[in-house]
Amino acid sequence: MANSNLTNAKRTKNDEFYTQWGDIQKEVAAYVEYNPDVFRGKTVLLPCDDPEWSNFTKFFAQNFERFGLKKLISTSYAAESKTYKSNYTPTLFETSDPQYDKNKTVKNGKIFTLTGDETGDGVVDVNDLKWRYLEGDGDFRSAEVKKLRDEADIIITNPPFSLFREFLAWIMEANKQFVILSNKGAVIYKEVFPLFQENRLWSGRTEWGGGMWFETKNSDDVDKVIDGVNMKNVPSIWLTNIDHGRRHQRLPLMTMEDNKKFNTQIQENENSYKRYDNYDAIEVPYTNAIPSDYKGVMGVPISFLDKYSPEQFEIVWQASGNTRASAPKEVLKKLSYHPHLEDRGGCGVINNERVYSRVLIRHKK
Ligand SMILES: C[S@@+](CC[C@H](N)C(=O)[O-])C[C@H]1O[C@@H](n2cnc3c(N)ncnc32)[C@H](O)[C@@H]1O
8 A cells, every 4th residue: 555655656646657659639620620711820839849859849830831830839747846856858859959058957948939941941840949948947837938928829838737627727717729638637627627518628629538748857766668768648638719620520329228229338327317316317327328309407427528418418527525615505506406425426326326436417408
């Protein structure tokens, strides 16, 4: 037990997971497919991204012209400020530049900008990035990086998971478009879930199953090694407020009667379609078993949010350990919620037994 606590502590402090090119490409392609002009004339900020490490900067630099970007800004966080200390050594790219400073390379963040063909070779790519040291360490919360946020139209990155709540609030307070990676568990945070409910944030294109593979700098916490690169599987998902086609695909569903007749998972789960003791809603233990003909509120697995189409469903609230603390009183009243000894903050209860965290939904009329 003590050992596993130690491992967890190590993990939460390690924010050094690097996103693979293919994962970025697959995700971003969906936004461009849905709206070919989604990035046209826009300033994109990558606020946790040093191009020497990050594929985000390389990807957007290589696609600068194809996407019609106006400006790409990428900022990195100082080596000395990182919670997880790897053996930092500046790259040749930096040390061979006249502005190289051996103090600043560890204490200051860097800013990279791209606006056009600097080298004059007829193409816009990573070689056209200009860079300098930031005044501070590149913390996204600093006034210096906030100014860049305010200049940007779209913010894209895999942020430090340990600061995820703050990072999302930082984007939302500036009312920006965004595509970011998040830990799956974050969707029921009281700072995140209401944004889902209000359709101010939704799942990205990439499906949630299976976790995502990242390059990790922590050699003590590796799941597999591919071509000498340490990789870690993290239960991560993309969150965004930019539209894409998958978001508008309706779930194909059967009636309750047909589910009871043909869906073996429903037949084998004794809680299927039972009313909760503490909510005026029924338990639907699998997203594919949402009855097409039930008019009331249904509790469905959290992973429903991956399949949610706003044309098909309304999200009423969540039934989880966060509900009592986060739900507006009128929502609880509408759901006829009454606290139950077993509900631990608002989970659904059936025959005095708590069920998993659920999203409470109903069909759109
Ligand atoms: C999960 S990693 C992702 C890196 C890169 N975006 C990628 O996906 O390849 C998060 C990065 O944010 C940096 N970071 C941590 N705290 C930060 C802060 N307060 N401000 C800016 N960056 C921070 C970490 O050092 C790390 O490089």
